[in-house]
Amino acid sequence: MVKAVQSARGVEGGRTDITINKIFPLTFTINLGNKECFVSVGLVKPRGDGGDEPGGGGHSCAAGRGMLQRSDQLDKVDQYRRREARKKASVEARLKAAIQSQLDGVRTGLTQLHTALVDVKEIQSSLGDVSKDWRQSINTIENLKDVKDAVVQHSQLASAVENLKNIFSVPEIVASTQQLIEQADLLQAHRKLMELESSRDDLMYEQYRMDSKNTSDMHLISIYFEDVQGLSDELAKQLWMVLQRAMVTVRRDPTMLVSAVRIIEREEKIDRRMVDRKRQTDFIPPGRPKRWKDKCFRFFSLYHNAVSTRVTELAAEDLEANEIVSLLTWVLNTYKSSEMMGHPELSAECDINSLEPLLPQDVVDELLSKYIQTFTSNITGWLRKALETDKKDWQKETEPEADQDGYYQTTLPAIVFQNHLNELLTRKWLGGSHAVDTICVTVEDYFNDFNKIKNPFNKEMTGEALRRVVVEYLKAVMQKRITFKNADERRDGADRMIKEAEQFKFLFSKLAAGEDTDRLCGAITAIAEVFKLTDPTLLYLEVSTLVSKYPDIREEHVQALLAVRGDASREMRQMIIAL
Structure with missing residues (x-):
């Protein structure tokens, strides 16, 4: 090269x-x-x-x-x-600019260090002056000891003057408080008791601040206010009596129970304040903390045990099926719900999970077994009677009932399945009904008996069964058996509808219902999407999509869907229908 x-x-x-x-x-x-x-x-x-x-x-x-x-x-x-x-000149210029920038940074740093050094020297000089002034003022501070003692004494006398009215009227207030306690006017009695305790505690605190070792004056104040502790004990007895009869009091005089709880809350706040002051000053008044709140919630477990005993006695009786359901529902759900023992205000004070169950697990299992046996027996007896009635109807000389097409039919299947169909889109359904599971299992069981039917009859029968199931499901929607209260219920209901549509789709696809399976089951899913929508302003678009997909939807159907949603105003419903 x-x-x-x-x-x-x-x-x-x-x-x-x-x-x-x-x-x-x-x-x-x-x-x-x-x-x-x-x-x-x-x-x-x-x-x-x-x-x-x-x-x-x-x-x-x-x-x-x-x-x-x-x-x-x-x-x-x-x-x-x-x-x-x-190129060389450009490189040299960039190198020069970089070096100049570094030099500027070093220059700025040196300037700041110099300024900091000057400030440190000034602070050092000021600290020296402060130290010098402090040494010169030590003697002056020692000379102010008399003034300090006078200030403490003045504070004590000011507290005495402030509580002078209560001090001179202590016997009168004690008698009035005792009378209020006897009259069961607990709130007023506690208000006067707090006034007496406040006067006593303030005087003792000022005496403690002035001379904590002077026990004679502290004892003198305690003797003068000795009746106050007796009033506190008497009021506590009244509170415990109210709490012991809480089950009766809450029906006859609920305000009395509320007053007792308020008094306990007040005393709890005073206890916390006195404990905090003890950490700061090492002084706490006599009788504090009272801990009435802790004593109050000792009754919590006593009530729980009493309820448990009564519920156990009820469980041992010969209960009907509906009584077993009511008892177990109250014990397992209602008792621990937010309406009773699981209330947020109560859970902050006592943990319900720390208590023993109302009913032992073996008793619950025994009740469940008894309920299943009773329910099975009732269903068997009811079906037997229904079959006998249907048999008698067919053996009559009159012609059997016919449907709209003139074919003879029996109403027995409708009677049997109507209970399950009536559960669809209800509160019970939203809470966890097994109606769809029962329908699917029963349909599959019947088709096992018809599996030898040849096509196209088998396919026609399967398609008709699917159509009837979907129609009954959509009827339940249009009958407005339930109105969702909030977004959570709408979401749960929509999710359940989508899940049940998938159940129908899986079942009838397995039974070879044909191409209509996706279209018919898709109608349930499409309606569920209308319910699931979180933004009401987009309802028009969702309803328009539903109508375009299923043109046979009528105006009353749209009104029913919006009514079940529960959040569409009258104006919004009219606007959607008009558009």
């Missing part, structure tokens, strides 16, 4: 010097007007640039290898040289 390099040290109008790598000694000179260029076959090493050696002028050599590979490119040597010079 022919390689050439022109030295950057040439002068205008003179000869350009180059250094030839002597691997190949063959060289020749090309005259370019007023310049000459030596060209060599081999590697070229410009003088002073380092050539291709590490750390040398590899850039120039690379430029030569990339630019001067043919003889007709030699006339562009000046152009290449100027371009490389511009």
